Amino acid sequence: xxxxxxxxxxxxxxxxxxxxxxxxxxxxxxxxxxxxxxxxxxxxxxxxxxxxxxxxxxxxxxxxxxxxxxxxxxxxxxxxxxxxxxxxxxxxxxxxxxxxxxxxxxxxxxxxxxxxxxxxxxxxxxxxx
Numbered sequence: 174x175x176x177x178x179x180x181x182x183x184x185x186x187x188x189x190x191x192x193x194x195x196x197x198x199x200x201x202x203x204x205x206x207x208x209x210x211x212x213x214x215x216x217x218x219x220x221x222x223x224x225x226x227x228x229x230x231x232x233x234x235x236x237x238x239x240x241x242x243x244x245x246x247x248x249x250x251x252x253x254x255x256x257x258x259x260x261x262x263x264x265x266x267x268x269x270x271x272x273x274x275x276x277x278x279x280x281x282x283x284x285x286x287x288x289x290x291x292x293x294x295x296x297x298x299x300x301x302x
Contacts, residue, residue: 174204174206174213174214174284175212175213175214176211176212176213177191177192177211177213178208179213180211180213180217180218180290182219183218183222184221184225185219185222185225186221186222186224186225191221192278194221194224199224199234199237199238199241199253200220200224201217203217214260220241220245223240223241223244224237224238224241227240227241230261231261231265232255232257232261236261238259239253239257239272240254240257249250282294282295282298282299283295
């Protein structure tokens with residue numbers, strides 16, 4: 174059994190995030206030692222690692238919780254996992270499209286900037302109604 178600091182170190186999940194996951198019911202509350210300190214098993218730390226990997230892949234917390242539940246179920250539901258992942262891919266592609274439009278707009282604005290100008294064209298454009 175491990176204290177929260179060690180669980181955090183092993184999983185890469187911050188202590189406050191672990192507490193948040195517990196409060197929100199994303200992970201079960203851990204056992205408590207006689208001094209009331211949280212104590213985590215290797216299985217608990219495995220859950221935290223799983224959630225960290227999901228979050229690193231950009232899955233929303235609700236989806237990460239769903240995936241965790243699917244991973245701990247009696248039978249793995251590969252179709253549900255695939256559906257969730259495909260939906261996430263569509264969201265990622267939409268974010269990429271928006272970021273590309275943002276990049277183009279910023280490139281256009283900064284292309285008009287010349288160092289040494291008394292008046293900055295980018296600021297003028299941003300002020301324009």
